[in-house]
């Protein structure tokens with residue numbers, strides 16, 4: 001009868017191995033997945049959002065590009081929209097600017113004011129930015145427009161998270 | 169700016185730049201027009217989100233004023249007048265109401281603020297993408313209206 005009995009010590013060691021095993025697996029699994037699955041890794045590192053804008057169609061004139069993405073706030077998934085002003089500069093490089101005014105956050109428009117062609121205009125307090133996003137002194141904004149990092153994928157423009165302009 | 173503590177902090181810091189108050193008007197009915205009033209409120213609340221995003225530096229989007237369709241007209245008028253008084257006294261130069269309920273059109277002449285009336289669109293049958301485009305279009309039209317209001321007031 002005592003043959004099948006599990007001693008206290010045995011019981012403890014069984015359970016601990018079991019639990020420890022789970023914990024180890026829980027920690028290792030994601031690491032292994034990052035190590036072996038390059039697709040997964042790119043996704044985690046990149047976070048570029050696809051836009052409907054074909055890279056080939058981008059011109060020298062800033063064009064408004066709207067895109068949607070899923071935003072996860074805690075448990076809640078929502079569809080968010082974003083906007084960028086996109087054009088090619090004289091060197092042929094793509095520039096994607098955030099439309100959010102650096103004064104108090106209204107949305108700026110390219111040539112939104114007739115008396116200021118070739119500028120981004122903020123309708124709220126008359127903020128002005130030159131084509132490269134630099135704020136015009138004497139208008140309320142105190143910093144240049146944020147810049148989106150971008151990649152080209154399958155011919156379409158994908159945007160990252162807008163960052164303050166470098167070197168400004 | 170939205171009616172949330174973070175945005176209100178911003179408002180308190182930059183009051184001199186914020187001269188416009190927008191108050192959405194939300195009809196509620198439990199009678200035959202229950203569905204229409206819900207659709208109107210839905211449309212206006214989505215629109216108010218987009219509008220706030222466009223002009224957040226110059227306006228405060230107040231939480232809406234909800235009212236029963238069965239309220240008598242004098243009650244509606246006196247409520248709106250109270251809002252108007254408070255808002256103008258506290259420094260808002262432009263007070264605007266946003267609604268889909270056409271009964272306000274008949275009352276508009278009795279208060280000072282501007283009424284922005286837009287027919288509600290049947291959003292329930294639209295997919296997300298299309299909905300956003302439609303709302304964007306509406307906001308673009310409102311952009312002109314706001315610019316005119318601001319220019320005439322300066």
Ligand code: FES
Nearest residue numbers: 101104122127225
């Ligand atoms: S928010 Fe753009 S100038 Fe004030």
